[in-house]
Amino acid sequence: MEERKEEAKQESRNEQLLRHKIECMLFVAGDPVAITELARVLDLPMPKMRNLLSEMEYSYRVEGRGVQLLVTHDTAQLVSNRDYIEEVKQLVNPDETKSVSQSLLETLAVIAYRQPVTRADVERVRGVRCDYAVTQLQKLDLIVEVGRKDVVGHPTLFGTTDKFLRQFGIHTVDEMPNFQHYSQEIIEDSSEEIPVV
Amino acid sequence: MEERKEEAKQESRNEQLLRHKIECMLFVAGDPVAITELARVLDLPMPKMRNLLSEMEYSYRVEGRGVQLLVTHDTAQLVSNRDYIEEVKQLVNPDETKSVSQSLLETLAVIAYRQPVTRADVERVRGVRCDYAVTQLQKLDLIVEVGRKDVVGHPTLFGTTDKFLRQFGIHTVDEMPNFQHYSQEIIEDSSEEIPVV
Amino acid sequence: MPYTVQLQQFEGPLDLLLHLIEEAELDVKDIFVSEITAQYLSYMDQLDELDMDTASEFLTMAATLLYIKSRQLLPRPPKEDEAEEDPETLLIRQLRDYKAFKEASEQLKTLFEDAKNSRTRLPEDIPLPPKEVALDGATMEGLFAAFLEMLARKKDEPEVIHSQHVNPDRYTVRSQTAKIRSVLLEKHAISFEDLFTADAERTEIIATFMALLEMIARGEILLKQKAPFAPIRISADKLLLDDDNYEYMDESED
Numbered sequence: 001m002e003e004r005k006e007e008a009k010q011e012s013r014n015e016q017l018l019r020h021k022i023e024c025m026l027f028v029a030g031d032p033v034a035i036t037e038l039a040r041v042l043d044l045p046m047p048k049m050r051n052l053l054s055e056m057e058y059s060y061r062v063e064g065r066g067v068q069l070l071v072t073h074d075t076a077q078l079v080s081n082r083d084y085i086e087e088v089k090q091l092v093n094p095d096e097t098k099s100v101s102q103s104l105l106e107t108l109a110v111i112a113y114r115q116p117v118t119r120a121d122v123e124r125v126r127g128v129r130c131d132y133a134v135t136q137l138q139k140l141d142l143i144v145e146v147g148r149k150d151v152v153g154h155p156t157l158f159g160t161t162d163k164f165l166r167q168f169g170i171h172t173v174d175e176m177p178n179f180q181h182y183s184q185e186i187i188e189d190s191s192e193e194i195p196v197v
Numbered sequence: 198m199e200e201r202k203e204e205a206k207q208e209s210r211n212e213q214l215l216r217h218k219i220e221c222m223l224f225v226a227g228d229p230v231a232i233t234e235l236a237r238v239l240d241l242p243m244p245k246m247r248n249l250l251s252e253m254e255y256s257y258r259v260e261g262r263g264v265q266l267l268v269t270h271d272t273a274q275l276v277s278n279r280d281y282i283e284e285v286k287q288l289v290n291p292d293e294t295k296s297v298s299q300s301l302l303e304t305l306a307v308i309a310y311r312q313p314v315t316r317a318d319v320e321r322v323r324g325v326r327c328d329y330a331v332t333q334l335q336k337l338d339l340i341v342e343v344g345r346k347d348v349v350g351h352p353t354l355f356g357t358t359d360k361f362l363r364q365f366g367i368h369t370v371d372e373m374p375n376f377q378h379y380s381q382e383i384i385e386d387s388s389e390e391i392p393v394v
Numbered sequence: 395m396p397y398t399v400q401l402q403q404f405e406g407p408l409d410l411l412l413h414l415i416e417e418a419e420l421d422v423k424d425i426f427v428s429e430i431t432a433q434y435l436s437y438m439d440q441l442d443e444l445d446m447d448t449a450s451e452f453l454t455m456a457a458t459l460l461y462i463k464s465r466q467l468l469p470r471p472p473k474e475d476e477a478e479e480d481p482e483t484l485l486i487r488q489l490r491d492y493k494a495f496k497e498a499s500e501q502l503k504t505l506f507e508d509a510k511n512s513r514t515r516l517p518e519d520i521p522l523p524p525k526e527v528a529l530d531g532a533t534m535e536g537l538f539a540a541f542l543e544m545l546a547r548k549k550d551e552p553e554v555i556h557s558q559h560v561n562p563d564r565y566t567v568r569s570q571t572a573k574i575r576s577v578l579l580e581k582h583a584i585s586f587e588d589l590f591t592a593d594a595e596r597t598e599i600i601a602t603f604m605a606l607l608e609m610i611a612r613g614e615i616l617l618k619q620k621a622p623f624a625p626i627r628i629s630a631d632k633l634l635l636d637d638d639n640y641e642y643m644d645e646s647e648d
Contacts, residue, residue: 016261023263024281025288030517033288041287064213066220067264068512082511084221090238091222091230100506102499103405109499125491128406128451168502169509177501182494225513277518286522296530299540306541317564323544328566329645332638337527365534374538 018042019056023078027067032075032166072165073172082169107133108142112164112173113182116146116157134158142167215239216253220275224264229272295337304330305339309361309370310379313343313354331355339364401440406448407455408492410437415489422489426466426482431459458485565598567642570605575633578615583629601644608642 021042026033039049053076057069068081080088100108107130110122122130137143146159160173170176174183218239223230236246250273254266265278277285304327307319319327334340335355343356357370370376404410414430415422425431438456441449462481479487577584589602606628609615614634618627 020261020263020278021281021284024277025263025284027264027275027515028277028285028518028520029288030515037288040291041284064217066217066222067224070512077514078224079512079514080221080225081217082508084218085511085513087218087222087238088225088513091234092226100503105499105503105506106405106495109495109502112502113495113498125488125495126406127408127455127488127492129447167509168505169512170505176498177505178498182498224515227515227518277520282520282523285520286525290522290525292528293525294528294530297532297536299543302532302537302540303544306537306544309537310541326566328568329641332568332645336638337529364529364532365537367534373534379541 015052018044018052022052022056022076026069026076026078030078032070032072032077032162034075035071036074038076070166070169071171072162074162075166077166103130103133104136108137108160108164109182111137111143111158112160112176113179115159115173116149118149118155118157120155212249215241215249219249219253219273223266223273223275226274229267229269229274231272232268233271235273300325300327300330301333305334305357305361308334308340308355309357309373310376312356312370313346315346315352315354317352319355401437401444401452407434407452408489409496410434410452411455411489412493412496422493423486425486425489426462431463434459565601567601567604567608567644568637570598570602571609571637571642574602574605574609574628575614578628578630578633583627586626586628589628604642604644608640612640 022038025038025041035049035053036046038044038053039046042049044052050071053069053071057071060067060069064081064083066081066084067078070077070079106126107122110125111117114121119130119134122134134143138145140163141161142164143158144161145156147157148154149157165171165173168176173179176182219235222235222238232246232250233243235241235250236243239246241249247268250266250268254268257264257266261278261280263278263281264275267274267276303323304319307322308314311318311322316327316331319331331340335342337360338358339361340355341358342353344354345351346354362368362370365373367373371380373379401410404413411425411430411434412422414433415425418428418430420428420430435456438452441452444452458481462485465481574589577589586606606615606617610617612634613632614630616629616631618629
């Protein structure tokens with residue numbers, strides 16, 4: 001009985017140490033780090049690694065710490081807590097990230113909710129040509145080619161990237177607002193329920 | 198009584214929030230931040246500000262967190278915990294595996310069995326020049342200069358390192374196979390007795 | 395219209411139609427019983443200012459709207475092809491789809507703006523310990539085997555050594571470089587001849603000369619000769635303390 005207690009204690013100490021090491025590596029890296037890389041260094045199996053990261057992310061959030069952990073499917077990164085942005089802005093020069101234009105956002109929304117999609121799919125929804133927007137989104141590394149559609153001409157299929165997730169502060173695409181609703185193939189049936197803009 | 202307890206609780210919550218804000222600001226700043234600047238943003242008197250920082254620095258240290266707070270007289274900065282430098286190194290600069298060549302092994306063997314020896318001693322046994330091998334072994338931290346031989350030209354004497362012992366899984370050099378036999382000065386003469394591999 | 399809205403501010407014909415529908419506080423499905431087609435067409439006056447691509451999209455929509463209008467004026471054929479969606483239904487569906495994604499993009503924008511309040515930091519610049527090299531094949535068995543092999547090889551070829559009197563090259567560029575360096579640390583300037591004794595071997599002279607060339611190239615020493623055939627003076631310039639990182643031309647693995 002005593003022994004098992006001791007063992008559990010040791011186990012928890014080990015986990016704590018792993019968390020500290022992860023924090024340290026992510027702090028030094030600054031950029032997002034591939035979860036596989038963390039697993040390699042700490043010699044942990046991937047499921048265990050992902051578990052640890054989720055736990056850490058959760059505890060940083062509930063504690064409301066100044067530094068938060070953002071974990072996507074592939075990467076982990078330390079970011080500042082957005083709740084304290086006012087203090088940050090007062091301390092450092094406001095370095096606003098560029099805003100995204102309406103046409104880029106609309107194109108991105110279609111691709112994000114409906115991925116994988118071709119450019120023609122996007123154009124069908126928006127009713128305008130989207131070459132420019134698609135190219136720009138690719139340059140911004142928010143979307144990427146994910147394959148070819150098996151129809152005449154084999155058009156390119158696009159999907160969102162890990163950077164997209166990070167830029168929008170989410171873990172997976174289904175965390176996007178009303179994902180279930182907008183990702184449906186046919187939206188018009190439930191359109192009455194959509195709140196008026 | 199109850200009221201005072203409630204007040205103390207609120208006070209500690211406020212302090213916790215201040216700590217989180219400080220962590221957030223220091224994280225985003227990266228560089229050392231003037232303590233006066235932090236005090237300005239948080240609207241705190243300097244003594245209180247310094248106190249908070251010292252407490253934070255202390256608690257980060259005792260917890261052994263991956264990120265540490267470095268407070269000088271004028272500035273505060275978040276830095277990585279040097280205790281986890283090995284993990285950081287493995288992440289940023291992973292170890293390389295190098296196969297050891299026959300010539301390195303031979304040179305190392307002569308130095309290990311006959312230490313301390315000069316390069317000329319090694320060359321006499323091996324019958325070929327060993328400059329490159331000796332330099333490589335020094336770079337690999339398997340051998341090291343241990344002194345100068347008291348002969349003309351005072352050539353460098355080499356011996357093996359702790360890393361050598363670790364690499365080959367022994368505690369002292371005399372744990373090497375047949376150490377007594379091979380560490381004798383004249384090997385050639387007794388070479389008849391050498392067991393065949 | 396109380397004020398003119400520029401066509402450029404719309405993302406396309408669907409966006410303009412939605413705008414008109416909202417202005418009229420209509421439901422999307424009521425578009426064809428309203429004045430919206432007329433309003434849409436009035437906007438077409440601005441088309442001159444648009445580029446061809448955008449203009450053609452607005453024009454195509456205008457044509458579609460006119461076609462639908464004309465269909466409503468004419469008596470319809472009793473039974474249309476079931477498989478083909480009539481243009482009204484198609485347009486209404488398109489408008490609803492587009493409206494949904496316009497909303498979605500608004501919500502994404504909020505998400506994006508919120509996430510922008512999270513800042514990242516640059517990588518920390520810390521000195522890292524040197525890269526460790528894990529040695530593959532460096533086991534005690536391997537070491538011992540190599541040692542025995544070498545001893546056996548020596549035993550196999552004693553005659554060669556006796557008959558040829560092969561002296562190992564005692565002079566290497568590295569050793570001569572080190573020697574020159576140590577002399578120069580004490581004397582600062584010397585002559586070329588000072589580097590040798592009278593009975594210097596040819597290999598020593600060659601190695602020393604090569605060492606000098608290396609050192610000149612690296613800026614370690616300066617050479618001066620006042621006149622042709624005059625003694626060469628060697629003086630220290632920026633002597634290196636350590637040349638482990640250099641590989642000399644007479645060095646190679648084996």
